[in-house]
Amino acid sequence: MPTPAPSAARFLSRYAHVLSMGIQNTLVYRTNFLFRAAFGLVPLAATLFLWQAIYADKPAGSPIGAYTLAQMVSYYLLVTVVDAITAVAEDDWQIAADIKDGAVSQFLLKPLDYLTYRLCLYLSGRVIYTSVALIPVAFFLFFQREFLVAPAGPLTWVLMPLSLLMAALLQFLIAYTVALLSFWVMDVSTFIFIQFAFEFLASGHLFPLDILPESLHRLLLWTPYPYLLYFPVGVYLGRIQGPDLWQGFCLQAAWVVAAFLIARFTWSRGLRKYTAVGG
Amino acid sequence: MRHRLPSLSRYAGIYGALIRYSLIHEMQFKVNFLLWIVVEALWFGLQLAFMTVLYGHTDQIAGWSRWEVVLLVGCNQFIQQLFHMLFVTNLSNLSELIRKGTLDLLLLQPVNTRFLISVKKFEIGNIANALMGLAVVFYALAQLGRAPSPAQWVGFIVVCLAGLSVHYSLMFLLACVSFWTVRAQGIVWGYYNLFNIARLPAEAFPKGAYRAVFTWVLPMLLVSNVPAKLLAQRLASPWEWAALLLMAAACFIASEWVWRFSLRHYTSASA
Numbered sequence A: 001m002p003t004p005a006p007s008a009a010r011f012l013s014r015y016a017h018v019l020s021m022g023i024q025n026t027l028v029y030r031t032n033f034l035f036r037a038a039f040g041l042v043p044l045a046a047t048l049f050l051w052q053a054i055y056a057d058k059p060a061g062s063p064i065g066a067y068t069l070a071q072m073v074s075y076y077l078l079v080t081v082v083d084a085i086t087a088v089a090e091d092d093w094q095i096a097a098d099i100k101d102g103a104v105s106q107f108l109l110k111p112l113d114y115l116t117y118r119l120c121l122y123l124s125g126r127v128i129y130t131s132v133a134l135i136p137v138a139f140f141l142f143f144q145r146e147f148l149v150a151p152a153g154p155l156t157w158v159l160m161p162l163s164l165l166m167a168a169l170l171q172f173l174i175a176y177t178v179a180l181l182s183f184w185v186m187d188v189s190t191f192i193f194i195q196f197a198f199e200f201l202a203s204g205h206l207f208p209l210d211i212l213p214e215s216l217h218r219l220l221l222w223t224p225y226p227y228l229l230y231f232p233v234g235v236y237l238g239r240i241q242g243p244d245l246w247q248g249f250c251l252q253a254a255w256v257v258a259a260f261l262i263a264r265f266t267w268s269r270g271l272r273k274y275t276a277v278g279g
Numbered sequence B: 001m002r003h004r005l006p007s008l009s010r011y012a013g014i015y016g017a018l019i020r021y022s023l024i025h026e027m028q029f030k031v032n033f034l035l036w037i038v039v040e041a042l043w044f045g046l047q048l049a050f051m052t053v054l055y056g057h058t059d060q061i062a063g064w065s066r067w068e069v070v071l072l073v074g075c076n077q078f079i080q081q082l083f084h085m086l087f088v089t090n091l092s093n094l095s096e097l098i099r100k101g102t103l104d105l106l107l108l109q110p111v112n113t114r115f116l117i118s119v120k121k122f123e124i125g126n127i128a129n130a131l132m133g134l135a136v137v138f139y140a141l142a143q144l145g146r147a148p149s150p151a152q153w154v155g156f157i158v159v160c161l162a163g164l165s166v167h168y169s170l171m172f173l174l175a176c177v178s179f180w181t182v183r184a185q186g187i188v189w190g191y192y193n194l195f196n197i198a199r200l201p202a203e204a205f206p207k208g209a210y211r212a213v214f215t216w217v218l219p220m221l222l223v224s225n226v227p228a229k230l231l232a233q234r235l236a237s238p239w240e241w242a243a244l245l246l247m248a249a250a251c252f253i254a255s256e257w258v259w260r261f262s263l264r265h266y267t268s269a270s271a
Helices: A008-056 A069-086 A091-101 A105-109 A114-143 A156-183 A189-202 A214-220 A230-237 A242-273 B008-026 B030-055 B066-092 B094-100 B103-108 B113-119 B126-144 B150-179 B185-198 B209-216 B225-232 B239-264
Strands: none
Touching: A008 A069, A008 A114, A008 B185, A069 A114, A069 A156, A069 A230, A091 A114, A091 A156, A091 A189, A114 A156, A114 A242, A156 A189, A156 A230, A156 A242, A189 B030, A230 A242, B008 B113, B030 B066, B030 B126, B066 B094, B066 B113, B066 B126, B066 B150, B066 B185, B066 B225, B094 B103, B094 B150, B103 B113, B113 B239, B126 B225, B150 B185, B150 B225, B150 B239, B225 B239
């Protein structure tokens, strides 16, 4: 892996190089990504049918929680879009493999920071995944276009990208930290799946969190998970307003910083345990 | 690939040895073994939690009451975990066997190759998760106040086996794609998404292309629905379980046909 001549001012161009390398490498997975995105629409359609069946049994127009059927459908459509943009695809498995194979050794010798390096690869992976997933997702959205709503207001055009960016960072940092457990355990996949189970429920992937009892919903908002999906989607739909909005942004930022510190701490602790295998 | 007449006792002996080997292998990593049971139990809990949330807002979904849906989720878990125990690891591994050329070695064994590929590794831990599914089935039946007759239990076992066979045949069929593309993991992974719809009540889907495809092409809406309806005594007609048995046979024949076709096109990757 050739790196450009390392002068202090070349910091950015060095990582730009990693970024473009990541894009080239993930292009190999494009068919895989396409299948993944297309197959992912099967359970999404099933969930939408299920909600339609539930609403059909109610008197016409009566909401569930604070959601009409149209609002419920647009919630799930936006979750799909945000998920396509931010979800980790192969990153955690690759990080675990890097540790197991001893590939992280080279980062201890090179002027590359492993976290920043992985972040660049994650971002390039997201660029490819999002552009590939756009084909099936756009096709699906077209059929559901009556439920697709415009951003809630002019301010949303600023707030939504901001919360999306922080969601992506948080998503990456959580996956990164869980994968670092490979320093201590043989097979990290169990931990990845356990973490993912909590994420699936508490991020709002399965259902919008505000159809839960109020106290449970409030409690979940203190965990990092809602800031991965539920919060950015809520910001876009304009469902999160006033003090809740600002409190949400503060908590999201706080979790990003906390996740970053935990990731750094785990990495330095892990290196102490690390014994390089191979040359 | 039939070198000899397959004698049942010979295959039972081979399977016994494979199970013993898998057990010894598994017991080397005891903590990991227990953690996988936890992982599967968590995801099962997640499915039940989802249904609990839904029924917090409604009394019935497409004519299914809360405990009928719990029964359905339990049946689905039971079948799915049996499938994991017997086949999933092995079928996911087919693309690796082809990529590395290990398949050659298996083709030379004096045993039916499809049999070896399908059952090589036995995942003992999933028994615990299958039993959790069964426990939920019993609990839901008690809540519904239903006590199925012995004949119904026999029928339940038969339709569960048919459902298992559908999952096996379809995933085997998908895994055969790796004879043509090297990276077939994405396709096998895709099967997990199909799984997800098997635990939903079929009646929730409007009559149309989606429901037709997942009943008559990829019969996901039959595999768990029919066993659950049988126990809940709400099968509309005997045609429902007949449809499952029919589709199980059709899927198996299709998978055997694709398997033979794929083998004829197999060019080894090894030297």
